[in-house]
Amino acid sequence: MKKHIEAAKAVAVKVNGEFKDFQSLESIDPQSTVELVNPESKEGKEIYRHSTSHIMAHAVKELFPDVKFAIGPAIDEGFYYDFDRAEPFTPEDLEKIEKKMKEIIKRNNPFVRKALPKSEALDLFSKAGEDYKVQLIQDIPDETVSLYEEGGFTDLCRGPHLSRTGKVKAFKLLSIAGAYWRGDEKNKMLQRIYGTAFFTKEDLKAYLDFLEEVRKRDHRKLGKELDLFSLSEDIGPGLILWHPNGAIIRKTIEDFWREEHLAADYKLLFSPHIAKLNLWQRSGHWDFYRENMYSPMEIDEVAYEVKPMNCPFHIDIYKSSMRSYRELPLRYAELGTVYRYERSGVLHGLLRVRGFTQDDAHIFCREDQIEGEVLDILDFTLFILKTFGFENYDIYLSTRPEKYVGTLENWERATNALKQALEKKGPAYMVDPGEGVFYGPKIDIKIKDVLNRAWQCSTIQVDFNLPERFDTVYRGSDGKDHRPIMIHRALMGSLERFFGILIEHYAGIFPLWLSPVQVAVLTISEKQDGYAGEIFKAFRKAGIRTEINLENEKIGYKIREATLKKVPYLVIIGDKEAAEGKITVRKRNGENIGPFTTDEFIRIIEEEIQTKSNK
RNA sequence: GCCCAUGUAGCUCAGUCGGCAGAGCACUUCCUUGGUAAGGAAGAGGUCACCGGUUCGAUUCCGGUCAUGGGCUCCA
Structure with a gap:
């Protein structure tokens, strides 16, 4: 009996470890191991939402027969489907689509899987004028592809799906947005409809309430209400004005930060906002980071750049006198304001800006000191974050990206040093391949706020390259010159962004x-x-x-x-x-x-x- | 940058099917001196984002620009 109940709730089955439809059980090898897919599991939700996405596509097809279909996957919090249609969808269209979806769910048609040779599928979809599906099929390596049909609506799909449309109990369409075909801006812009689906109306309501809570805490809204900061059309996009209420909070954060850094044996620095273009050419920023840098300005016939990073200045200070191995590790810290070009469409309140202040530091040390330094930085970071009420984190190790400077050997050594420190310290961490910075691998810490949303703030980066480029040395105990290693790190990341996160974390009710x-x-x-x-x-x-x-x-x-x-x-x-x-x-x-x-x-x-x- | 939407008073928003614009809050003044989340009255405040076009006339229609918002990495 219990099995029956579970089967009724289950969204699909897992046969020999592979996710399949219930339908597949009809022609199953009796030796197979069969498991039910729990609706609450990650895959269960995915299957459920994916089927809802198909139902949405079906509804769109019935309402707007001229639409071409692209892709419609499940995503973390729901699903979407991309459509190609001459007319833009309106919010009223969403209501119509929702209504139609309810009809389709009520019809309770079965999802029927059909396997088809690739050539036949190509034929079918090209006749139907479904250009995107044709492209998708062409890219599938297998000889056969699968189609799913439900109530007369057929779509290319790997599956699995729910057994019937009537299994969808609670869903909501949320928004319309533009999205490039295959995420590439060279391709056509399609219309994406986002939605979400849950197994019960209560769960859906809880999720919609969560979205409402997110809106209430929006730092842009609270920033205005509490008179903390503003952006001005006259000043420019992505440039923050700190009002007295925000400024006093910033000052409090900065005071705390400086005191703790002095206590942790850092030296405080200040450096200018611009420097000669030559400096940035030598550092490699001009070659590897130019897309984020502003155009040079000319001063007395010499090209200057607004700084996108603080590191070259700190190196210069390091090099201003002879350094002994006895001085290492030498820790330089600065609340350094940098300017980076961000595409206009990605700017967002305090969270994504063009001018911001990093709580930056550069630690010059010997290679055998890296691990110890990284361990200290991890402790220091967690202490600072805890003070602001952040006690949960996700930790990532990001490795070499496609565009990089330096030798593979140095990358290897740097990555290993970070890995060893993480393993010694013991927190669970994930590897983010290719997400390192051009000059070195890094550890990123993403904090979780009260709504359990993850925000990337802290970063620790090992760098063998800049010391090389600037011919940075220290005098060793052997009387010879050696190359120091440089560790870049930021705890809060940027004061602007961190402030935005704090506002949302505390909902404006600051301690x-x-x-x-x-x-x-x-x-x-x-x-x-x-x-x-x-x-x-x-x-x-x-x-x-x-x-x-x-x-x-x-x-x-x-x-x-x-x-x-x-x-x-x-x-x-x-x-x-x-x-x-x-x-x-x-x-x-x-x-x-x-x-x-x-x-x-x-x-x-x-x-x-x-x-x-x-x- | 691209797609879509939005831009009206300091804030939140209404409105004009083309005839020089309104509410609430905030602000100023007056009355009230009141014990735990809005006491009353009066007043002031807008080049309807900006630039151009159509028109007798544009805040309204059209085009462009700027800014803001939702997205553009989840791969059938």
Whole structure:
């Protein structure tokens, strides 16, 4: 009996480890091992969503017979299908398509698999004018291809599929977007419809609620509401203006960062925003990174470049005097502002910009010191990230890309050094082949925010190449010159991007130590102006970011205003407080605490700020 | 860069089938001195993103530019 229930829920079967339709069981070798595919498994969801994608294609075919079909796979959170149609789809079309899909699901037609020799399939689809399918078939190496038919709609597909359309219980079409055929901008732009599907209406609702939560936390929206930053048409796309509220948060982050770097035995540097083009030619950036660099500018007939990276400056400082092996590892850190060309279409709030400040550092060391340095950096990174409330990570090791400088041997050594450090430290990590930077392999740490979304921030890169190019040396114990290794690393990545992630992570409700305004003093009536002014001064004097509201408004109004600004503590001053020489405090969540004396409360707050509590 | 959508007051948005534009909030002033998320009244505020075209007349229609948004790496 239990088996029957499972079979009814299962989306497909796995025969000898291969995913198949239920249909395939009819002609199965009795010796085979058969497993049911659990709907909650990754593959189960994929099959379910893929079938939903087919149902969408079918609906589109019925509604818009002139459409040509490209591809329609399942993706992480749903599915899409790419169509070629002269007219653009509208949001109203999506509603029509959804309606039609519901009809098709109700018809509960079976998905029927047919295997066909390639030549026949080619014939079939070229007659139907399905150019994209023809191209797809031509690229399939096998001799036979499979088709799936459901209610008169046939599509090229590897499968497997659900047994019937009626198995789809909850789906939603989400958006329309342009997408190049095969992701290549040289190809025609198709219309992509995104959707998602779940096994139950509850799961679908939970997902749609999640999307709503993401919208609510959008850093661009909160950035405006909380007056943190802006972009201006007059300044230029991808260039951030930090408003006072954002700037004070940045300053707090920077202070913390500098203190911790000094404590970790880094030296702080500052370097200019431009340098001679020659420098970038020598570093290799001009050859390997030019597509991200701006056009040179001419100063006194010499070409200069706005910097896309800080490394050559740090190397120059390193080289400004003789270095002994005794000085290594030498750790140079800078909050260095760089400018990189990003295509206009990829710019996105604070998360993808053209000018940003890296929390950069370059460590010059001997080869035998790499592993130890990388281990220290990993610890340091996790400590910094934890302070901002990020405790979950995915770690990646990125290897040599297609465009690279340096010898294969050096790449090998550098990659091994990173690998060994990771293995010694012990966290699970994944390999990202070909995703390294042109000058060396790297470890990337992707942090997970409260909504469990992954963001890449931290990066650790080993570099044998720049020291070579700049003929960087240190004097060894043997009295000879040796080549140091350089490690590039950033913990937060860029302050702009990290700030954007922080805003979304905290939904704008920053912990006290980061809050732009930490305390708001609110009076009941103007009778308390004098007493409230003294309180305000005392907080300010204690270094607490405090504002006072003496407006001619009722207390309810003042509380609302401060609450919308997400001020952590509201100090309420009325006749009672003035008479007793105390204060009453309302927390951001509406809870009232106190009464306290001003000194008592300052001590409480100072403690919370100092510990950088994340609550 | 490309496809689609959007651009109206500081913010959120309505509106004009072509006849020189509106709301709420915010802002200013006045009244109110009120104890935990919006007290009342009045006022000020816009080259309807920008440039050009069509028209007697354009914020509205057409073209271009700029900016913003959703995407363009998930491979039948």
